[in-house]
Amino acid sequence: MRISASAAAVGGALALSSLAVPAARAAGSEGDTQITKVVVGGDNLVPIGTSAVTFDVSVTATDDSGIKGADAFELHGPGNGRASTGKPTCTQVDATTATCTASVTIDPKTDHLTNANAGTWYVDARIDASDGNDHHEENAGQFYLQRATRITTADATPEPVKKGKTLTATAIITRVNWETLKYEGYRSPEVTFSFRRMGGSTYVPLPGWSVRADAQGRLKATATASLDGYFRFSFHGASTSARSFGGGDFVDVQGATASAPAAAAHGAPRPLDVTFYNTELNGGKNIAVGTKARKEVAVSFTLQHGVDVDIHAPDFAVGLELYRGGSLDEAYALLDDAKPTCTDSPDSPATLATCTATVTIDPAELRNEMAGVWKTGIYAIAYNGQDKDNPQNPSEIGFTKRDSAKDFLLQQFSKLTANASPEPVKKGKTVTVTGLVTRASWDTGKYHTFSSSVRAKLEYRKKTANSYTMLKYIGSPDAGDLKTTATATDDGYYRLTYPGNLAITAASSPGDYVDVQ
Numbered sequence: 129m130r131i132s133a134s135a136a137a138v139g140g141a142l143a144l145s146s147l148a149v150p151a152a153r154a155a156g157s158e159g160d161t162q163i164t165k166v167v168v169g170g171d172n173l174v175p176i177g178t179s180a181v182t183f184d185v186s187v188t189a190t191d192d193s194g195i196k197g198a199d200a201f202e203l204h205g206p207g208n209g210r211a212s213t214g215k216p217t218c219t220q221v222d223a224t225t226a227t228c229t230a231s232v233t234i235d236p237k238t239d240h241l242t243n244a245n246a247g248t249w250y251v252d253a254r255i256d257a258s259d260g261n262d263h264h265e266e267n268a269g270q271f272y273l274q275r276a277t278r279i280t281t282a283d284a285t286p287e288p289v290k291k292g293k294t295l296t297a298t299a300i301i302t303r304v305n306w307e308t309l310k311y312e313g314y315r316s317p318e319v320t321f322s323f324r325r326m327g328g329s330t331y332v333p334l335p336g337w338s339v340r341a342d343a344q345g346r347l348k349a350t351a352t353a354s355l356d357g358y359f360r361f362s363f364h365g366a367s368t369s370a371r372s373f374g375g376g377d378f379v380d381v382q383g384a385t386a387s388a389p390a391a392a393a394h395g396a397p398r399p400l401d402v403t404f405y406n407t408e409l410n411g412g413k414n415i416a417v418g419t420k421a422r423k424e425v426a427v428s429f430t431l432q433h434g435v436d437v438d439i440h441a442p443d444f445a446v447g448l449e450l451y452r453g454g455s456l457d458e459a460y461a462l463l464d465d466a467k468p469t470c471t472d473s474p475d476s477p478a479t480l481a482t483c484t485a486t487v488t489i490d491p492a493e494l495r496n497e498m499a500g501v502w503k504t505g506i507y508a509i510a511y512n513g514q515d516k517d518n519p520q521n522p523s524e525i526g527f528t529k530r531d532s533a534k535d536f537l538l539q540q541f542s543k544l545t546a547n548a549s550p551e552p553v554k555k556g557k558t559v560t561v562t563g564l565v566t567r568a569s570w571d572t573g574k575y576h577t578f579s580s581s582v583r584a585k586l587e588y589r590k591k592t593a594n595s596y597t598m599l600k601y602i603g604s605p606d607a608g609d610l611k612t613t614a615t616a617t618d619d620g621y622y623r624l625t626y627p628g629n630l631a632i633t634a635a636s637s638p639g640d641y642v643d644v645q
Contacts, residue, residue, distance in 0.1 A: 166269020
């Protein structure tokens, strides 16, 4: 195929036919010249849409005599794709090493790109040393030539939404077709659904973050509303397709409590001489919540402060939040926040205080996707005479926080029943034990069986013993219905035990007594 002279003159052009392949030179080297690094486009990713893209190819090489120069770099990839850079310019790194850089332009309008050209490309390089040695290396480095993608700004509804309710977000992802020079629906890439709280700086993936598009590129995801903030979709790329980030859609969550860390982030507060440690939550146990009753969770921690910090001043505040996310600033879900009460230590030093708080967890505000690992975050703010609601000089505000002060599990409560029969039974005969394991569903406010098989244990305690011993493991092919057998030996109690997981509590049934005759 033909390559225009003007295109070649400005630093390289693409050829997509084997007829345009330049004559190959044998790979090899003379002396001790070595290529140590190859970088293409800054990060070895070259996304191309419908317009021309110019990018650099940099090859770093070393020789004990130094590097004199380099020939134009040859690039090659799938679909018989070929491109050549212009003449590289070499910059000395030190006496023996130099980085040689050249640019190349690829224009999908004139270079006849096909979709088959997308994927892994390689760089062939020839380096000349100052002592006359040279080094020619095929496939010295690699990069990805990618079809550009786009994601529309998310549309999250309803707006506004009440805290604890479900919102739905939609968007469309498209990918360029180099053969038609149009963007078309991109089918089934794995796309991340994420959230950035108001005042935060980072998007954090939401539970169930993996979303796949349909044939038209349509994306749809749901989340539980907990905080004011922004929802978006993002695609992190593949070898043939470039990454892209959709715009965030702001949602006003009614009933959500604005957190002090988010508010403080709007200004430039100075560090506050306060630290937190010895955090205890729920007596060291995980938090199990059923379907109806609210859960009162006791939290305590030690606060240590500088002698110039008055923790009892009217404009000093300590806050505590149970959250999910990378940090308090990046939290995408919060439970009810709390304002701890701090009491000075009766012993010296006077800069220690014990703080306690109670967090109330209402199952009506939970959703099943919220079960799992949570974190405890603590913060303190000294407004130092500034108006709390409208500080005029944020630099006078003192602020500190501790992320992940205590991790815990928020779990759905489970129940288990057991019935052993026949009663009584003759010694040596078979006892059949049946049971049912259920879990609290925060979505429906009721207890349900599991959606898949459950593994449990059959345990036995002799009438004269104080503890149970395990007889066997059993499975529940019917997602909660348990059934197994044992041989009757002595009078005693049979029970079933479910071990639980990160999202669901362990449970043991009451023991069912069997009289063995």
